[in-house]
Amino acid sequence: MQPIHIIGGGLAGSEAAWQIANRGVPVVLHEMRPDQTTAAHKTGGLAELVCSNSFRSDDRDHNAVGLLHEEMRRLGSLVMRAGDANQVPAGGALAVDRDGFSQAVTAALASHPLVEINRGEIAALPPPSWDSVIVATGPLTSAPLAGEIRAVSGEDALAFFDAIAPIVHRDSIDMSVAWFQSRYDNAGPGGTGADYINCPLDRAQYEVFLDALLVGDCVAFHQWETATPYFDGCLPIEVMAGRGRETLRFGPMKPVGLTDPHRPGVKPHAVVQLRQDNRLGTLFNMVGFQTKLKHAEQVRIFRTIPGLERAEFARLGGLHRNTFLNSPKLLDGTLRLKAMPRLRFAGQITGCEGYVESAAIGLLAGRFAAAERRGEIPDVPPPTTAHGALLAHITGGHVETIDAGPRSFQPMNVNFGLFPPLAKSPNRGADGERLRGAPKAMAKRQALTSRALLDLDAWAARGTATEAAQAASLVPASEGASLPEPHPR
Numbered sequence: 001m002q003p004i005h006i007i008g009g010g011l012a013g014s015e016a017a018w019q020i021a022n023r024g025v026p027v028v029l030h031e032m033r034p035d036q037t038t039a040a041h042k043t044g045g046l047a048e049l050v051c052s053n054s055f056r057s058d059d060r061d062h063n064a065v066g067l068l069h070e071e072m073r074r075l076g077s078l079v080m081r082a083g084d085a086n087q088v089p090a091g092g093a094l095a096v097d098r099d100g101f102s103q104a105v106t107a108a109l110a111s112h113p114l115v116e117i118n119r120g121e122i123a124a125l126p127p128p129s130w131d132s133v134i135v136a137t138g139p140l141t142s143a144p145l146a147g148e149i150r151a152v153s154g155e156d157a158l159a160f161f162d163a164i165a166p167i168v169h170r171d172s173i174d175m176s177v178a179w180f181q182s183r184y185d186n187a188g189p190g191g192t193g194a195d196y197i198n199c200p201l202d203r204a205q206y207e208v209f210l211d212a213l214l215v216g217d218c219v220a221f222h223q224w225e226t227a228t229p230y231f232d233g234c235l236p237i238e239v240m241a242g243r244g245r246e247t248l249r250f251g252p253m254k255p256v257g258l259t260d261p262h263r264p265g266v267k268p269h270a271v272v273q274l275r276q277d278n279r280l281g282t283l284f285n286m287v288g289f290q291t292k293l294k295h296a297e298q299v300r301i302f303r304t305i306p307g308l309e310r311a312e313f314a315r316l317g318g319l320h321r322n323t324f325l326n327s328p329k330l331l332d333g334t335l336r337l338k339a340m341p342r343l344r345f346a347g348q349i350t351g352c353e354g355y356v357e358s359a360a361i362g363l364l365a366g367r368f369a370a371a372e373r374r375g376e377i378p379d380v381p382p383p384t385t386a387h388g389a390l391l392a393h394i395t396g397g398h399v400e401t402i403d404a405g406p407r408s409f410q411p412m413n414v415n416f417g418l419f420p421p422l423a424k425s426p427n428r429g430a431d432g433e434r435l436r437g438a439p440k441a442m443a444k445r446q447a448l449t450s451r452a453l454l455d456l457d458a459w460a461a462r463g464t465a466t467e468a469a470q471a472a473s474l475v476p477a478s479e480g481a482s483l484p485e486p487h488p489r
C-alpha cells in the first residue's frame with residue numbers, strides 16, 4: 001500500500017501519523033527540525049509545546065476542552081496518552097512535563113512499524129507521486145512551503161499574533177513571600193490543591209507594576225504587520241494592561257480563591273500565578289504573562305513582582321506571527337484542499353487554536369486519510385461532539401454577523417458556542433428544584449457533554465464496524481473521490 005505522507009511532526013502531524021498507522025496504513029512523517037527550526041521551537045522532538053505546558057481544563061463534564069480530552073482518549077489519541085503519562089500537578093488543568101511529553105510521542109512513533117520519520121524541510125509542494133498528503137506544518141510553516149500553498153490556494157493566507165510567556169527557575173523564587181496554592185484549593189484530576197506558586201501584590205505594588213508595563217519597551221512591529229490582529233484568547237500582558245487599569249485584576253492577576261499564609265489577614269490586591277512546567281518541579285511558567293516586551297524589559301519589570309525579585313528566567317516571552325488558511329472557503333468537509341484534493345490540512349494552519357484542538361484536527365485528518373486509503377468513505381463526527389463542532393467551525397466557517405456584514409473566519413479554541421443547541425435545556429435539578437444562575441449553566445453544560453459523549457461513542461462504533469468489514473480488501477481511493485458534503489453547522 002502506498003504510504004500517506006505527513007508534513008510537520010507537531011501536535012497535529014504526530015497525532016495524524018498515529019491514527020493512520022493504527023489503521024494499518026503506512027505513513028511517512030516529514031519533520032524539518034532539528035536541521036531547520038522555527039522562531040518558537042527549541043528542540044528536535046516531535047509534538048514540542050512552544051509556550052505554556054497546559055492542555056487547559058480536564059473537566060469533561062463542564063468544560064469544552066475537557067470534553068475534547070475525553071473524546072480524544074476514547075478515540076485512542078497518542079497526544080492524550082503521552083499527556084496523561086507526563087502529567088504535572090496543575091489543579092483542574094491537565095499540564096504536562098513538556099520534554100517528557102515530547103519524548104513519549106517521539107518514542108511511540110519511532111517504534112511503530114508502519115511509521116517512517118524523515119527529517120528535512122519540504123520546501124515545495126509535494127510531488128504528484130505523493131497521492132495523499134497531510135500538511136500539518138502549523139502556524140510557523142516554513143516560508144518556501146507557505147509561499148507555494150498560498151499560490152495553489154489562490155489567496156493570501158490569514159494571520160494573527162500569538163505570544164509566549166516566560167519560564168522561571170523555581171529555586172530563584174522567594175518562598176518567604178510567595179506560597180503554593182491552587183485557586184479555591186481545587187485539587188483537580190492530578191493535583192494536590194497546592195499546585196501553583198502565588199506572588200501577592202498590594203495596591204501600591206500593583207499600580208507601580210502596571211505603570212512599568214504600560215511604558216515598557218516592546219519589540220516593534222514591521223510596517224506590514226501593523227494590521228495583523230492578536231489572538232484574543234492570548235493577548236500580551238501589556239496589551240491587556242492597556243485596556244484598563246483593572247483589566248489584569250479581573251484577568252490573569254485576579255486575587256480570588258487564594259489566601260496568603262504569610263499574612264492570612266491581608267487580602268492581596270492582585271496575584272501572579274506560576275504553574276509547574278516540568279516533572280522535576282524545577283521550572284515554573286508565569287500564567288497569562290505572554291508578552292512582546294523586549295527581553296531586558298521583561299527581566300527588569302517582572303523582577304518588581306514580590307517574590308520574583310531574584311527570579312532567573314529559563315526562557316523569556318516573545319511574539320510570533322501565525323499563519324492560517326481561510327479554511328471554510330478553501331477546504332472541503334474532510335479537510336482536503338478543494339483546488340488540490342490530494343492535499344489535506346490539519347492543525348493550527350486550518351484555523352483552530354491550541355495544542356489540544358490542533359491535535360484533535362490531526363486525529364480527524366488522519367482518520368479521514370486512512371479511510372480514503374482503505375477505500376472507505378470518511379465519516380465526519382456529529383456536530384454535537386467536540387470534534388464535530390470544531391470541524392464544523394473550520395470547514396463551515398464562522399457564524400453570520402448580526403448586521404449581515406461579511407463573514408469572518410478567525411482561529412478559535414473549542415467552546416460550547418460552537419455546539420448545536422440542546423433540544424431542551426435542563427431547568428430543574430435532581431431534586432426537582434428550579435435551577436437558576438450558575439447551577440443552571442452547569443446543568444446545561446453537563447447535558448451538552450453527556451450528549452456529545454453518547455454521540456461520539458455511536459460514531460466511533462460505526463467507524464470500528466466499517467474498519468472491520470473493510471480489513472480484508474484494502475482499496476486505495478483515487479484523488480478527488482466523491483465525498484459527503486460538510487455536515488450542517
Ligand SMILES: Cc1cc2nc3c(=O)[nH]c(=O)nc-3n(C[C@H](O)[C@H](O)[C@H](O)COP(=O)(O)OP(=O)(O)OC[C@H]3O[C@@H](n4cnc5c(N)ncnc54)[C@H](O)[C@@H]3O)c2cc1C
Binds near residue numbers: 053054142
Ligand atoms: C508563539 C506561539 C505560542 C503559542 N502558545 C500556545 C499555548 O500556550 N497554548 C496552546 O494551547 N497553544 C499555543 N499556541 C498555538 C498552537 O496550538 C500551537 O502552535 C500548536 O503547536 C499547533 O499545532 P500544529 O501541529 O498545528 O503545529 P506545530 O506544533 O507548530 O507543528 C508544526 C510542525 O511542522 C514543522 N514544519 C513547518 N514547516 C515545515 C516544512 N516545510 N517541512 C517540514 N516540517 C515543517 C515544524 O517544525 C513543526 O514541528 C502557540 C502558538 C505560537 C506560534
